[in-house]
Amino acid sequence: MSWLSPQVMAIVIAVAQAVIILLAAVLLGAIMTVVERRLLGLWQDRYGPNRVGPFGSLQVVADMIKIFFKEDWIPPFADRTLFVLAPAIAMASLLLSFMIIPITPGWGIADLHIGLLFFFAMAGINVYAVLFGGWASGNKYALIGAMRASAQTLSYEVFMGLALMGVVAIAGSFNMRDIVAAQEGLWFIVPQFFGFCTFLIAGIAVTHRHPFDQPEAEQELADGYHIEYSSMKFGMFFIGEYVGMVLVSALIVTLFFGGWQGPWLPPILWFSLKTGAFLVFFVLLRASLPRPRYDRVMSFGWRVCLPLTLINLLVTGGVILLSSPQ
Amino acid sequence: MTVVTPPGGLSNEAAKATDRYREPVLEALRERFDTLNLVEQSTLTGMPILWIPRESLTEVLVFLRELPDPFSLLYDLSAVDERLRSHRNGLPDADFTVFYHLLSVTRNRDVMLKVPLTEADLKLPTCIAVFSNANWYEREVWDMFGIEFSGHPHLTRLLMPPTWTGHPLRKDYPARATEFDPYTLTVAGQEHEQQALKFDPEAWGMKRERSGNEFMFLNLGPNHPSAHGAFRLILQLDGEEIVDCVPDIGYHHRGAEKMAERQSWHSFIPYTDRIDYTGGVMNNLPYVLAVEKLAGIRVPPRVEVIRVMMAEMFRITSHLLFLGTYLQDLGAMTPVFFTFSDRQRAYKVIEGITGFRMHPAWYRIGGVMQDLPSGWQGLVQEFLDWMPKRLREYERAMMHNAIVRERTRHIAAFNTREALAWGVTGPNLRATGCDFDLRKKRPYSGYDQFDFEVPLAANGDVFDRGQIRIEEMRQSLRIIQQCVNTMPTGDYKADHPLTTPPPRERMLQHIETLITHFLQVSWGPVLKPNESVQMIEATKGINSYYLTSDGNTMSYRTRIRTPSFPHLQQIPSLMRGGFVPDLIAHLGSIDFVMADVDR
Numbered sequence: 036m037s038w039l040s041p042q043v044m045a046i047v048i049a050v051a052q053a054v055i056i057l058l059a060a061v062l063l064g065a066i067m068t069v070v071e072r073r074l075l076g077l078w079q080d081r082y083g084p085n086r087v088g089p090f091g092s093l094q095v096v097a098d099m100i101k102i103f104f105k106e107d108w109i110p111p112f113a114d115r116t117l118f119v120l121a122p123a124i125a126m127a128s129l130l131l132s133f134m135i136i137p138i139t140p141g142w143g144i145a146d147l148h149i150g151l152l153f154f155f156a157m158a159g160i161n162v163y164a165v166l167f168g169g170w171a172s173g174n175k176y177a178l179i180g181a182m183r184a185s186a187q188t189l190s191y192e193v194f195m196g197l198a199l200m201g202v203v204a205i206a207g208s209f210n211m212r213d214i215v216a217a218q219e220g221l222w223f224i225v226p227q228f229f230g231f232c233t234f235l236i237a238g239i240a241v242t243h244r245h246p247f248d249q250p251e252a253e254q255e256l257a258d259g260y261h262i263e264y265s266s267m268k269f270g271m272f273f274i275g276e277y278v279g280m281v282l283v284s285a286l287i288v289t290l291f292f293g294g295w296q297g298p299w300l301p302p303i304l305w306f307s308l309k310t311g312a313f314l315v316f317f318v319l320l321r322a323s324l325p326r327p328r329y330d331r332v333m334s335f336g337w338r339v340c341l342p343l344t345l346i347n348l349l350v351t352g353g354v355i356l357l358s359s360p361q
Numbered sequence: 362m363t364v365v366t367p368p369g370g371l372s373n374e375a376a377k378a379t380d381r382y383r384e385p386v387l388e389a390l391r392e393r394f395d396t397l398n399l400v401e402q403s404t405l406t407g408m409p410i411l412w413i414p415r416e417s418l419t420e421v422l423v424f425l426r427e428l429p430d431p432f433s434l435l436y437d438l439s440a441v442d443e444r445l446r447s448h449r450n451g452l453p454d455a456d457f458t459v460f461y462h463l464l465s466v467t468r469n470r471d472v473m474l475k476v477p478l479t480e481a482d483l484k485l486p487t488c489i490a491v492f493s494n495a496n497w498y499e500r501e502v503w504d505m506f507g508i509e510f511s512g513h514p515h516l517t518r519l520l521m522p523p524t525w526t527g528h529p530l531r532k533d534y535p536a537r538a539t540e541f542d543p544y545t546l547t548v549a550g551q552e553h554e555q556q557a558l559k560f561d562p563e564a565w566g567m568k569r570e571r572s573g574n575e576f577m578f579l580n581l582g583p584n585h586p587s588a589h590g591a592f593r594l595i596l597q598l599d600g601e602e603i604v605d606c607v608p609d610i611g612y613h614h615r616g617a618e619k620m621a622e623r624q625s626w627h628s629f630i631p632y633t634d635r636i637d638y639t640g641g642v643m644n645n646l647p648y649v650l651a652v653e654k655l656a657g658i659r660v661p662p663r664v665e666v667i668r669v670m671m672a673e674m675f676r677i678t679s680h681l682l683f684l685g686t687y688l689q690d691l692g693a694m695t696p697v698f699f700t701f702s703d704r705q706r707a708y709k710v711i712e713g714i715t716g717f718r719m720h721p722a723w724y725r726i727g728g729v730m731q732d733l734p735s736g737w738q739g740l741v742q743e744f745l746d747w748m749p750k751r752l753r754e755y756e757r758a759m760m761h762n763a764i765v766r767e768r769t770r771h772i773a774a775f776n777t778r779e780a781l782a783w784g785v786t787g788p789n790l791r792a793t794g795c796d797f798d799l800r801k802k803r804p805y806s807g808y809d810q811f812d813f814e815v816p817l818a819a820n821g822d823v824f825d826r827g828q829i830r831i832e833e834m835r836q837s838l839r840i841i842q843q844c845v846n847t848m849p850t851g852d853y854k855a856d857h858p859l860t861t862p863p864p865r866e867r868m869l870q871h872i873e874t875l876i877t878h879f880l881q882v883s884w885g886p887v888l889k890p891n892e893s894v895q896m897i898e899a900t901k902g903i904n905s906y907y908l909t910s911d912g913n914t915m916s917y918r919t920r921i922r923t924p925s926f927p928h929l930q931q932i933p934s935l936m937r938g939g940f941v942p943d944l945i946a947h948l949g950s951i952d953f954v955m956a957d958v959d960r
Contacts, residue, residue, distance in 0.1 A: 081696040175579050179601065179941075246692065247765070323766045326692020328942045329601065 053134075053144045060133050064278035065110035069094045071318045072275075078322040105266040110173060115265065117171035122271035125164035129278045132157040136285050137212045139295045139302035147274065150211040151203065154286065155196050158241055161279075162188045165243075168272070169260035180259025183329055188241055190336045195237035197344040201230040201351040224291040226354075229347040231291045234341045238287065240336070242279035245321035247332060282311035285353050384409070386428070386465075393424055400453055404892040405654045406472035407671055412453045415485055417477050418461075422491045425472065431856070432463035432472060434782045434896065435488075437907070437922040438498035440506045442532045443788075444480070446911050456480035457508060461488075462894075462907075462922075466781065466797050478508065487512040495785040497930045505530035505618075515565065518842050520611040520959055523557045529619055534836035536623045560595045565607055567597055575603060583612045587690050587945045590955030594932070594944075601941050607935050610926075615756075621919030625710055625885025627726060627861040629916070634720035636921060637957040640900045641675040641711070642668075645724035650805060651895035651906045655888045656859040658727045663851040665807035667729050667915050670741070670844035671714065671721075672806075672897075673837040677748070678707045679900035680830045680837075683952040687827050688759050691768050692950030696759055703751055706744050713740045726886065729859030732853040741845050748838055752831055753821050760828055769824035773935045773947035776821055784927030787902025789951065792829050793821035799898040804899075811840050823950040830952070861884045885914040901925055921947035921960050925953035 069084060073091060076083025083164040085091040109118055135150040147153055162185055169181020203209055205226060206217035214223075224231050240247040256262075261272045288294060288309040295302030297309075327335070387409050389398065413421055425432040440459045455477030462473045476485060484597040487510040488495045495858060499510040507528035510516055518525060527534055535541060546554075560578060562569055567577060577598040582588035591612035594918065597604040621629050632645040641859040646668060653660065681704045685697030708718045714737055715721035715730070723730050759765050775785075777795040790797060798815040800808040816832035818825035854860050861881050868878040890912040896905035902924025911917035928951045936944050 075694075080702055081698055157636050175577060177578075245694075322695050324693065325688065325759070325762060325768065326762050326942075328768055328940065330940065331767060 049144070052142060056132060056138070056142070056144055058131060060130060060278055060281060061274065063281050064223070064274045065095050065099065067277040067280060067314060068098065068273070070314070071321075073317045075322055078319070080259060085218070102270045107266040107268065110263050112173040114173070117167040118263075119126045119268070121164050121168035121171060121267045122275070123125060124167065125275040126271045128157045128161040128164065128246065129275055129282055130206075131281050133285075135211050136256040136282075136289060137215055137294060138306050140287075142303070143212070146210065146212055149209045151199060151209045151214075155192070158195070159187075161241070162192075164272075164275070165260050168264070170229070172260070172263035174263050176258070177260050177262050180256045180262070182317045183256075184243065184260055187243075187247065187329075187332060187336075190333055191237040191240040191247075191340075194233055194336070194341045194344040195241060197341070197348055198233040198237060199290060200348050201227045204348075204351055204355055211289055211294075215289060215296065218293040218296065222253045222293040222296075227291065228348070229343055231287070233344045233347070234290070235287060236340060237336075238283035239317070240332070242276060242283055244276070244280060244317055246326050250325065256353075259272065280314060280317050281310065284310045284317070287313055302336060375483060384470065384606065386425070386432075386468075386470065387411075390421070390424070394421065394932065398540065400614075402452060402475070402604050402892075406473065406892055406894040408473055408475045408894070410460075410475060412475045412477060415478065415796065418474070418476055419486050419491065421474060422461065422947065424486050426491055427532065428465075428599065430465055430467040432465040432468075433778075434463030434464040434466065434849070435492035435494055435784060436464040436471070436903070437462035437905070437920065438495055439907075439920050440502045440508055440530075441909060441918045442506060442530065443477075445532045446917055447911075448911055451891075453477045454479070457483060457506060457541070459502060459508060466795065469802050476511055483508045483511050483704055488585075489513065491794075493782050493934075494782075494930055499924065501792075504528065504800045507531065518611070520614040522611070524554055526921075529616060534619075536619055560607070562597065565605075567605060568907060571604075572686065573958065581608075587948055589686065589824075589948065589953060592929070592953075592955050592958070596941070596944070598941070603936050603939050603941065604938055606780065606944070608932050609931050610929060610955070610958050612959070613957040615956075617960040618919050618921055621916050621921075623915060624917065625914045626888060627885045629882075629919070630724065630726075631720065631722035631922075634722050635902065635956060636923060636960060637679075637899060637925070637954060638719065639675075639679040639954055640714070640904075640957075641671075641678070641719060642723050643672045643675045643679070643897075643899050644904070645722065645807065646672055647761060647895040647897045647899070647904055648906045648908075649726055650897070650906045651887070651893045652726050653855075654893040654895065655885065655908060655910050656857070658855050658857045658859060660728060660855045661851045661853075662807065662849040664728045664853055664855065666810075666844050666848055667733060668724060668806050668807060670841055670848075671711070671729075671812070673840045674711055675706055676837045676900050677834050678704050678711070679952075680834050681707070683830055684755060684827065687949040687952075688765070690945050691765055693759060693762075693765070696755065699751070700755070703748065706747055710740050710744050710852055717934065725854065727857050728852070733848070738848075743842060745838055745842055745845070748834070752834055755833060760824075760831065766824060768942070768946055769827065769950070770822060771820065771822045772943050773939065773950065774820055774933075775935060776823035780821065783931040785902070786924050786927075786930060787807060787898065787900075788829050788833060789821075789826055789902065789928060791815065792818045792825040794819045799896055799903060803896070805895065811843050813839050823946045826950040827951070841913060861886050887914050896922075899924060901954075901957060902928065904957075923957045923960060924959040925951070925955075928953055929958055 064317050069091065073083040084094040085090065087093040087097045109115060110353040127329050132154050133142040135147055136154050137146070165184040165188070169184065202214060202223050205223065206214040207290040208214065261269055264272060288306065297305035387401070390411065394417065397414065397417055402410040402412060404410055414496055438459070438461050441459055443455045443458055457478045457480070459476045459478065460473055462471060464471050478485070482742070483506060487499055489499070496513070497519060499513055500516060501828050503510065503516050504509050504518045504521050517523065521529065525783040526779065562578060579596040579598050580593065582593035582754055583591040583594055593609040593612065595607045595609065597606065617632055620632055624632065630648065633648045634641060636644050680699040686699035688696040711721065713717050714733060717723070775793060777790070777793040778789045780793050780795065786797075793819055796815060796817055799805070801815055813836045816829050816836065855866055858877065863878050863881050867874050869875065888910040892907070892909045892912055894905055894907045896903050903922070904924055905922045906914050907920035907922065909918040934948070935947060
């Protein structure tokens, strides 16, 4: 058994961890579709799906079976290559971002020095999914949705990055584990409150969650950029949205709420609890808010959020300079 | 001026009604147009009806609109095929008659102009220049009767498909499917139909581009989540800005007016429920009131109060549906579930009393179907106690919400003058500050006995149209409470030979009552030749039935004027220069259902 050297073992463990995290992320995304419906039901004075399995827990299986067996239709007027590529990009870019998230001290896929930048890169690529999907569908509603999505994501990504620079400045690193470690005494939500607010807003906008679901805006665009998608291609967009929601929740927890840190309970439980709380918050937002008008969303981003992040960054920088020993 | 009365002379009531309307507008018309032979027709409509020659139509319309206290609302415009009418009795010769029903809000008076036309020369000048909302009405008349309006900018089919042949409301057009050849649709035929529905911007005088930028023509509907039914709107877009738009209706047309001409007076009642399908028995009310005018029935006070109570219940269910979908169109997904569960509570009451939920068809000629069940007070009171706190909650959670306000304030706003020019009525008119509620202005079915207020707003925007309906629900609750407190005792049907169906208790007394009952039920009641109109303040605006009886068991012509029709016609004038989300907000705030538009 000489080939079973410590290096090989480490590789096997890392791969196993990666596979588990990947499956967990996808599964969590899928389960969130049902959890969201149940929660919405709770808040909307109705039941939600409660027929399949105990408390509707197997609804996700039923949905999966349905979506796999639907006709996978590609419209004859669509641009085939891009049409097929788009959902793959949507899913892949979001799943890849999970790589940088340190779940517990021992769990995590990659410990990149530029962890945070990697996430920004992936979020940037994710725009292409929507843009390609909307363009390739050959549908006017999809096109308007894609236009809205790209404009919105670009605007909000500008200050999404800036919102996190305060965190990076305090932690002195782009590495996610360093950032979690830097929150040992005080979670960054306190010194970086405005950074947290703006990142939360940008996170919702980038994942196209209500009230920033302009690209989909059912009442206006009848489903926006994925209007022509069916079967698993639609499923990838659909699950992708929930995976994005899980990702943003996990990021918020890691960057502002001390990641896995917490007393008494094991780290994995702390991480899940905090992430779960944000997932529920996302659903609650959807249940309670109307949708602002698209141009207001844009001007809110540029006129309120961007200046706020810049001021936050300036103040953070100033405080760091003043309090540093030199 | 000649006065024409229906055969058999006028009943006392009709004479009274005519006297009441022998009024300044007639004097003024007589003075101004003394050279014309204006024929005045006495009817049970309660308004002066003048027959005028086609040549002076435009002049008379302009005159009426320019009067001090003008007739500024073209309330209705339609036609009658007179060719099979036997009791014309001295009316000017006509194969077809086009009628113009004008309304003056300041005078609170109506006047109807009728223009006789011969079959060989079915032509009229258009009056779009005088009343902008004549546009669709004239298209409908062309569509249904084949009467041409010279000078009309776009005289095409409105309710029927563009490929249709024939004019359905003509008397020689069959009313039943069995009178036609079986329907077939080939692949080529389907292709032909689809091509006919394709939008052609040039036909509407639209440009395809502006300074090198191509416009997008977006087909919104007839299947669209916010179209509130089978409604199609074609948008000319520059980015997300609406340059122009064209509403396309008729996808929900069922030929209700044609059906009225082959149903007995009694058996048409269930069809009225489905005109404004969210209004339930509210739709029965104008119809049975108009029939009762023709029959000369006075209903007992208990019937009036029961009718008011149920009509107001349906105003609440309709407004709840409105509120939920209005907020849903603004992107708030939750309120609709709450308003629907409230509606459920209202339907519990309605079902308990009428035995049916959405379309009870519960009013009868001369009464209602049954007396109130025992224990009805408790049922209604439970609902009355439940609603106020919910309405407060909706106001606090939604109408005070910053996003809702930002989406609705000063969006798609219009003033009273514009509203009247487009024929807007009901809450949408009152949102502009115009105090015109028929329940107060022309009380019917005993509304003058109730103590309630007419909510008004000032801006006439999307927000006001939502807020005013919440306030109307409160007033409806107030009216229903008074019904519960003061429900008179007495009969639920009028003691009149034309009450349909006649009280069953009296049916088996002797042969005479049995035969009357048999005839009433099998043939239906026969109403004397005359005409009557009843306008009511329905859930969405003013709804009226204009009935023409030719002394038969069926109506000779039933004109159903619905509020939603002009409300949709107004959309382009409001939305030019707006954004797509504003259009959706406006569509939500109009409160229309397509069944009410297309009939």
